[in-house]
Amino acid sequence: MNLYAEARAGALVVRVDEERLDAAIAIRFKDRMREICVQPAPRIVLDMSRIEFLDSSGLGAVVAVMKALSPNRRLELAGLTPNVEKVFRLTRMDSVFPIHASVEAMLSEGVRDAG
């Protein structure tokens, strides 16, 4: 399970360096994210741009990560590839998360908002 976290513009950006977020690694993903989310950033952005395949176990794990956060923090998603986006759309879970085209797009939005 390869996750890389870095603080960028007040957000904790976590890059998932895996091609699949599926039943085989869903539990490890949840556990690792729980450790990473100990860092007190108000926004956590999950960079999913490397993930080519997400199944309902992977989706459930992402939801579980969000539910484990305290109410004043939020989980945002960035860089959904077409197959991953489809799973969020079909399950209507795209209505639950702020979704950004990419981490770079998310960061430039932040700059615009601030200006």
Added chain:
Amino acid sequence: MLADRMQQSGLKRPPGRAEAQIFHLSFPADALSVRGALRAALARFLRQMTPDEAGTLELILAEVLNNIVEHSYADSGHGTITLSMVRDRRGLSCSVSDDGVPLPVDCLTRADDDTDRPHPESLPEGGFGWFLIRDLAEDLGYRRENGRNLLAFRLPLQPQA
């Protein structure tokens, strides 16, 4: 090998399609073996599908196979899954069998009823599998026969140029 046999037996292939027609694999019922089976099944038919169709196929198969690992064999790590796929003019015809516990009857019927669909507002962590299968697969059918679960479905594919 199939191609050799077809030539030897004098069977004619449809003109312009020198592509795989059949996939058949039995594998252990655990999450990593499911990954391997998905990779092999996708590789076999990849050239005959659009990227979108390939994504849909992988998702349906993953949901079906993960359900078997987690529920039919109750995550025991024991048991065998058999996956068979046949390419025909309209798409892919898939069948999956296992020797685990019977599929609860309401799995398929409940997925017909949209009121049981997991509501995003309630932040569900599961329960999506059968709805995804139902949304994406066609002609979904289930039979329990001689202590085996048999699930069959079709994935329509765009006609090839």
